[in-house]
Amino acid sequence: MSEPIRTDALIIGAGPCGLFAVFEMGLLDIKAHVVDILDKVGGQCAELYPEKPIYDIPGIPMITGQGLTEGLRAQVQPFHPVFHLNEMIETVEKIGDPLFRVTTDSGKVFEVKVVVIAAGGGSFQPKRPPVPGIEAYEGTSVFYAVRRMEDFRDRTVLIVGGGDSALDWTLNLQPIAKRMILLHRRDEFRGAPHSVDQMRELVSTGKMDLIIGQVTGLEGANGRLSGAMVKGNDGKISTVACDTMLPFFGLTMKLGPVANWGVTLKDNLIPVDTEAYETNVPGIFAIGDINTYPGKLKLILSGFHEGALMAQKASRYVFPDKRVVFQYTTSSTSLQKKLGVG
Amino acid sequence: MVRITFIDHTGKSRTVDAEPGSTVMENAIRNGVAGIEAECGGACACATCHVHVDEAWVEKTGKPSPMEEDMLDFAYDVQPNSRLSCQIKVREELDGLIVRTPERQS
Numbered sequence: 183m184s185e186p187i188r189t190d191a192l193i194i195g196a197g198p199c200g201l202f203a204v205f206e207m208g209l210l211d212i213k214a215h216v217v218d219i220l221d222k223v224g225g226q227c228a229e230l231y232p233e234k235p236i237y238d239i240p241g242i243p244m245i246t247g248q249g250l251t252e253g254l255r256a257q258v259q260p261f262h263p264v265f266h267l268n269e270m271i272e273t274v275e276k277i278g279d280p281l282f283r284v285t286t287d288s289g290k291v292f293e294v295k296v297v298v299i300a301a302g303g304g305s306f307q308p309k310r311p312p313v314p315g316i317e318a319y320e321g322t323s324v325f326y327a328v329r330r331m332e333d334f335r336d337r338t339v340l341i342v343g344g345g346d347s348a349l350d351w352t353l354n355l356q357p358i359a360k361r362m363i364l365l366h367r368r369d370e371f372r373g374a375p376h377s378v379d380q381m382r383e384l385v386s387t388g389k390m391d392l393i394i395g396q397v398t399g400l401e402g403a404n405g406r407l408s409g410a411m412v413k414g415n416d417g418k419i420s421t422v423a424c425d426t427m428l429p430f431f432g433l434t435m436k437l438g439p440v441a442n443w444g445v446t447l448k449d450n451l452i453p454v455d456t457e458a459y460e461t462n463v464p465g466i467f468a469i470g471d472i473n474t475y476p477g478k479l480k481l482i483l484s485g486f487h488e489g490a491l492m493a494q495k496a497s498r499y500v501f502p503d504k505r506v507v508f509q510y511t512t513s514s515t516s517l518q519k520k521l522g523v524g
Numbered sequence: 525m526v527r528i529t530f531i532d533h534t535g536k537s538r539t540v541d542a543e544p545g546s547t548v549m550e551n552a553i554r555n556g557v558a559g560i561e562a563e564c565g566g567a568c569a570c571a572t573c574h575v576h577v578d579e580a581w582v583e584k585t586g587k588p589s590p591m592e593e594d595m596l597d598f599a600y601d602v603q604p605n606s607r608l609s610c611q612i613k614v615r616e617e618l619d620g621l622i623v624r625t626p627e628r629q630s
Binding site for chain 1: 563564567569570571572593594596597598600601602627628629630
């Protein structure tokens with residue numbers, strides 16, 4: 183196990199609420215690291231609707247998801263949060279009063295006094311295409327990500343999809359695969375044009391196959407795939423022989439491992455009090471879309487409010503002997519100094 | 525008011541009143557119509573409000589935009605009459621619209 187990263191707070195989720203929590207905790211001198219499963223900050227704002235307008239941020243008549251993300255990123259910069267992207271929190275274990283040991287799926291270990299779950303609708307994970315019986319092949323023949331390219335050497339690989347993930351892995355795995363087959367529902371691709379050109383070149387020189395159609399079923403036994411039933415756009419179904427399938431159907435939100443952290447859940451949400459937005463485990467807070475309490479509204483502005491109140495209580499865990507004096511950023515010289523504007 | 529009928533994969537149908545200017549997806553969610561998930565809330569970002577438009581209505585509802593067409597890549601059992609219901613705006617001419625919800629959204 184690697185040497186733990188010791189800091190005050192760990193925020194799970196780099197969406198708007200997680201980012202603003204960095205700010206509110208920063209004003210109270212709480213240092214935070216932020217972990218997110220996506221490869222970028224911004225959460226749903228960045229992943230689902232970067233270009234879409236948001237009309238209910240107080241004082242900002244209209245801002246896009248990306249605009250809000252960039253604004254928050256700039257706003258928290260004075261506090262130098264450390265981001266750990268592309269990582270999912272796997273375990274949260276209470277080891278002190280309060281002290282938590284938190285691990286990620288890439289093997290990082292944190293030891294923190296406060297955990298803030300700001301995970302929104304859960305973690306973004308690859309969408310499982312609704313092909314009957316696909317579960318039986320997952321992990322043996324069906325994969326949603328490529329961890330080690332070598333695992334695909336000499337395999338007959340069927341990649342399904344038309345975006346950059348599908349095209350990139352088609353191009354990367356084609357040289358080592360026994361045969362590469364790309365399946366997409368139409369002869370147009372969302373992916374980068376140069377990747378599309380490269381793929382078409384491989385097809386025209388006979389180095390791989392491109393099939394237009396959709397998967398309707400799988401064939402095989404004991405988790406070993408032998409073929410995929412493919413419905414062409416003419417409605418005819420044929421079997422495409424393959425031993426490996428990589429479907430790239432975008433991302434969906436799943437609650438993920440939160441259920442194993444000792445935090446009470448209710449209908450996949452985390453009940454909290456409305457004084458500090460703390461869970462049933464002292465020192466673990468939940469803010470934003472993932473929490474629930476009487477009257478809860480899933481609004482970004484509610485998550486901001488929750489972060490501000492959470493930070494007050496968090497500061498008592500991080501600095502048990504310090505008296506928290508309530509101050510305004512407009513007038514407090516000490517807060518302005520922290521913000522680098524004093 | 526515009527009437528929209530949703531038919532699920534078992535053939536069960538539900539007709540709801542919709543206000544012009546709203547989206548077909550919003551009316552499904554508002555009325556608790558099963559078979560429409562709308563995970564992203566109508567941002568054309570998830571493909572979980574996929575419907576098959578009744579053949580008689582395909583012309584009136586129109587073709588998906590390029591962005592919607594891209595998002596349909598993530599849907600299941602996509603057919604030429606597939607649309608994302610968050611991208612169909614209710615208009616007076618759509619009174620009587622029939623859409624079918626697929627067996628599964630994701």
